[in-house]
Amino acid sequence: MDLGFSAAxxxxxxxxxxxxxxxxxxxxxHKVMNGLHLTRDDHLAxxxxxxxxxxxxxxxxxxxxxxGWTPTELYIFEEECAAGGAPRLISFGQRMIAPVLMAFGSKxxxxxxxxxIMAAExxxxxxxxxxxxxxxxxxxxxxxxxxxDHYLVNGQKTWTxxxxxxxxIFCLVRTDPDVKPQRGISMLLIDMKSPGVIVRPIITLDGAxxxxxxxxxxxxxxxxxxxxxxxxGWTYAKFLLGHERNNIAGxxxxxxxxxxxxxxxxxxxxxxxxxxxxxxxxxRLAEVEIDLMALAITNLRVLSADPEQGGGAEASILKxxxxxxxxxxxxxxxxAAGPYARPFIGDALEGDLPPVGPAHSAALAAGYLNLRxxxxxxxxxxxxxxxxxxxxxxx
Amino acid sequence: xxxxxxxxxxxLTDTLQRFLRRDYGFEQRRAILASPAGxxxxxxxxxxxxxxxxINVPExxxxxxxxxxxxxxVMNAIGAGLVVEPYLASAVIATTLLAELADESIxxxxxxQLASGEAIAALAHFEPESRFDAGRIAATASxxxxxxxxxxxxxxxxxxxxxxxxxxxxxxxxxxxxFLLGRDTPGLSLRDYPTVDGRRxxxxxxxxxxxxxxxxxxxxxxxxxxxxxxxxxxxLCAEAVGAMSALQDATVDYLKTRQQFGQPLxxxxxxxxxxxxxLLHLEQARSxxxxxxxxxxxxxxxxxxRALAAAKVVIGRACRFIGQNAVQLHGGMGMSDELAVSxxxxxLTAIELDMGDTDTHLxxxxxxxxxx
Numbered sequence: 127m128d129l130g131f132s133a134a135x136x137x138x139x140x141x142x143x144x145x146x147x148x149x150x151x152x153x154x155x156h157k158v159m160n161g162l163h164l165t166r167d168d169h170l171a172x173x174x175x176x177x178x179x180x181x182x183x184x185x186x187x188x189x190x191x192x193x194g195w196t197p198t199e200l201y202i203f204e205e206e207c208a209a210g211g212a213p214r215l216i217s218f219g220q221r222m223i224a225p226v227l228m229a230f231g232s233k234x235x236x237x238x239x240x241x242x243i244m245a246a247e248x249x250x251x252x253x254x255x256x257x258x259x260x261x262x263x264x265x266x267x268x269x270x271x272x273x274x275d276h277y278l279v280n281g282q283k284t285w286t287x288x289x290x291x292x293x294x295i296f297c298l299v300r301t302d303p304d305v306k307p308q309r310g311i312s313m314l315l316i317d318m319k320s321p322g323v324i325v326r327p328i329i330t331l332d333g334a335x336x337x338x339x340x341x342x343x344x345x346x347x348x349x350x351x352x353x354x355x356x357x358x359g360w361t362y363a364k365f366l367l368g369h370e371r372n373n374i375a376g377x378x379x380x381x382x383x384x385x386x387x388x389x390x391x392x393x394x395x396x397x398x399x400x401x402x403x404x405x406x407x408x409x410r411l412a413e414v415e416i417d418l419m420a421l422a423i424t425n426l427r428v429l430s431a432d433p434e435q436g437g438g439a440e441a442s443i444l445k446x447x448x449x450x451x452x453x454x455x456x457x458x459x460x461x462a463a464g465p466y467a468r469p470f471i472g473d474a475l476e477g478d479l480p481p482v483g484p485a486h487s488a489a490l491a492a493g494y495l496n497l498r499x500x501x502x503x504x505x506x507x508x509x510x511x512x513x514x515x516x517x518x519x520x521x
Numbered sequence: 522x523x524x525x526x527x528x529x530x531x532x533l534t535d536t537l538q539r540f541l542r543r544d545y546g547f548e549q550r551r552a553i554l555a556s557p558a559g560x561x562x563x564x565x566x567x568x569x570x571x572x573x574x575x576i577n578v579p580e581x582x583x584x585x586x587x588x589x590x591x592x593x594x595v596m597n598a599i600g601a602g603l604v605v606e607p608y609l610a611s612a613v614i615a616t617t618l619l620a621e622l623a624d625e626s627i628x629x630x631x632x633x634q635l636a637s638g639e640a641i642a643a644l645a646h647f648e649p650e651s652r653f654d655a656g657r658i659a660a661t662a663s664x665x666x667x668x669x670x671x672x673x674x675x676x677x678x679x680x681x682x683x684x685x686x687x688x689x690x691x692x693x694x695x696x697x698x699x700f701l702l703g704r705d706t707p708g709l710s711l712r713d714y715p716t717v718d719g720r721r722x723x724x725x726x727x728x729x730x731x732x733x734x735x736x737x738x739x740x741x742x743x744x745x746x747x748x749x750x751x752x753x754x755x756x757l758c759a760e761a762v763g764a765m766s767a768l769q770d771a772t773v774d775y776l777k778t779r780q781q782f783g784q785p786l787x788x789x790x791x792x793x794x795x796x797x798x799x800l801l802h803l804e805q806a807r808s809x810x811x812x813x814x815x816x817x818x819x820x821x822x823x824x825x826x827r828a829l830a831a832a833k834v835v836i837g838r839a840c841r842f843i844g845q846n847a848v849q850l851h852g853g854m855g856m857s858d859e860l861a862v863s864x865x866x867x868x869l870t871a872i873e874l875d876m877g878d879t880d881t882h883l884x885x886x887x888x889x890x891x892x893x
Binding site: 129131519 | 522523524525526590773776777787788790792793794796797798800801804805806807808809811812814815828831834835883884886887890891
């Protein structure tokens with residue numbers, strides 16, 4: 127047993143750290159470090175930098191142009207990117223549809239889409255959830271009628287993250303309404319510029335436009351845009367969700383946010399002394415820091431248990447603990463700001479207007495509100511507990 | 522990064538687990554608890570035959586010269602098997618301390634005896650006023666003639682009555698010193714009693730105990746005591762993980778078999794979620810136990826103590842959560858002395874309070890982290 131990284135892994139860490147330090151524009155870093163909103167261009171600029179370095183598909187195997195990293199090397203990459211203030215990769219293309227296309231897509235689909243994801247030329251979003259299908263995804267109703275050379279798609283998707291930026295959407299649609307729900311689902315790749323695709327913003331509790339409704343009104347989708355076989359979409363979706371959980375623990379981001387709580391708590395005063403010296407606050411912070419130490423090891427255990435798959439039911443443990451830790455950190459940030467946690471000025475979140483109070487307080491409330499999503503999306507934490515009970519404990 | 526174990530390490534635990542299943546079952550253990558001494562010489566000899574008493578004894582002194590990883594694996598099994606014999610006290614803490622601090626002649630004589638099970642030893646260090654602060658020692662050793670006179674009171678010394686030798690700390694003018702005393706040394710008296718987990722501990726009183734200079738181990742013993750306690754704390758964490766893992770399995774089995782309202786308890790989501798939360802605690806505890814194991818002998822004191830403090834916080838909370846919820850999920854049966862469940866619960870309760878409780882280690886973690 128050995129918890130250390132190899133010399134090669136440490137060299138890799140240094141290389142990633144240096145790359146982020148040298149290549150990440152300071153205005154993007156500033157936004158990430160302070161929880162401000164990123165623009166589409168911010169994301170794409172960073173993705174292009176990665177692409178130029180040969181890291182455009184960090185989780186991808188070599189045959190599709192990725193670096194072919196081990197799970198540990200990928201973990202180190204993610205940790206260093208997060209620590210250095212880089213934007214998260216847009217996972218819908220990178221980590222969701224790309225692995226599905228590699229495993230089940232046609233040669234034409236692979237050649238058309240994968241290089242464009244890597245080169246930041248195509249932004250993908252996910253069309254799974256519907257108003258009536260959240261955690262119970264298989265109950266989705268969006269219809270796709272097979273008309274020979276194309277499908278006619280009608281229905282509505284919701285909670286489509288950053289759909290307003292997207293060029294493409296991968297959708298689960300119902301192609302056979304007369305069988306068991308899971309059996310009549312197919313997966314389609316839909317060009318967002320297709321006539322009949324309508325994107326409407328959903329403004330969330332933090333005032334942000336992060337998610338959308340996407341409507342399909344008689345949208346024609348060529349049959350060549352179907353992934354794999356008709357009515358096998360549920361299989362591909364499960365495969366995809368397994369990959370989605372790959373980076374679910376968010377260790378790197380949590381470490382960065384922990385450092386942020388410490389910075390804020392050192393700057394804020396309580397009874398004339400730094401808040402970080404307050405015994406109650408220090409205890410709450412230490413508890414989450416300790417939880418994170420343990421989770422970092424749990425994460426590595428899961429990664430090394432099955433490097434080929436890396437996304438079994440154990441990922442549910444990472445999802446629950448990872449989301450709880452990030453949410454707790456966001457609570458502590460909010461608490462640390464004291465009275466200045468309450469001013470809520472939208473333009474300050476875009477970096478366009480100076481905040482009221484200390485600069486670090488501008489985005490704390492929005493961040494706290496926004497991160498409530500962590501225990502809801504990607505399978506609510508209660509669903510994760512069902513998975514643990516059934517798949518790990520056999521209950 | 523490697524979470525695997527060697528073939529040799531696997532064999533060590535396999536044989537120990539086989540022994541515990543066959544010869545240290547719940548009824549056999551119950552008989553041991555009911556015996557006047559509260560521990561079994563025969564079980565101790567069997568542990569010696571399996572080699573597990575020798576793992577922290579250097580090879581030069583007839584031992585196996587293993588380290589924290591092997592200790593962790595043994596302690597996992599001891600936790601699962603609810604072993605009451607003073608393994609941690611003698612084969613881990615006292616053995617580590619002797620191997621570091623004693624001079625060669627004492628090591629030559631005593632370490633082979635500890636490895637073979639002929640002798641048992643325990644560290645008598647903490648006092649009624651020390652709580653969990655290893656430096657708060659009031660017992661005195663005043664120099665006189667060619668030796669020392671020791672006076673003081675050592676509190677809740679596990680395995681003291683089973684021990685042939687006690688390692689007793691006391692203040693000299695300059696240091697905290699450590700003395701190797703036979704249990705029958707005149708002036709040294711024990712009050713032996715059971716603890717909440719069915720083990721035995723004792724109050725050790727020293728009334729002008731004469732200790733010749735030859736049994737004083739080293740000069741300033743405190744650094745070595747602290748290091749041995751660090752090794753012991755990692756081992757205690759591993760014992761907790763073994764006990765929690767077994768208790769989790771027993772609870773999951775019970776949920777699958779116990780029928781209520783015409784179906785197994787396993788079908789009720791409220792109970793499923795409780796069991797899932799127990800697993801989260803268990804896996805986090807296992808992870809941090811690995812960290813404690815691999816850091817407990819680190820040269821960098823800050824890194825070592827920070828990892829151990831973090832470990833005991835995670836383990837302490839897990840002990841409480843898993844212990845309490847295992848009893849809860851067993852319903853009335855969880856309250857019964859007839860099932861191992863309550864015995865694991867009591868052991869976990871004792872572990873939570875031993876070698877520094879959760880709050881103590883949380884404060885320690887804050888202090889260490891703040892220094893850095």
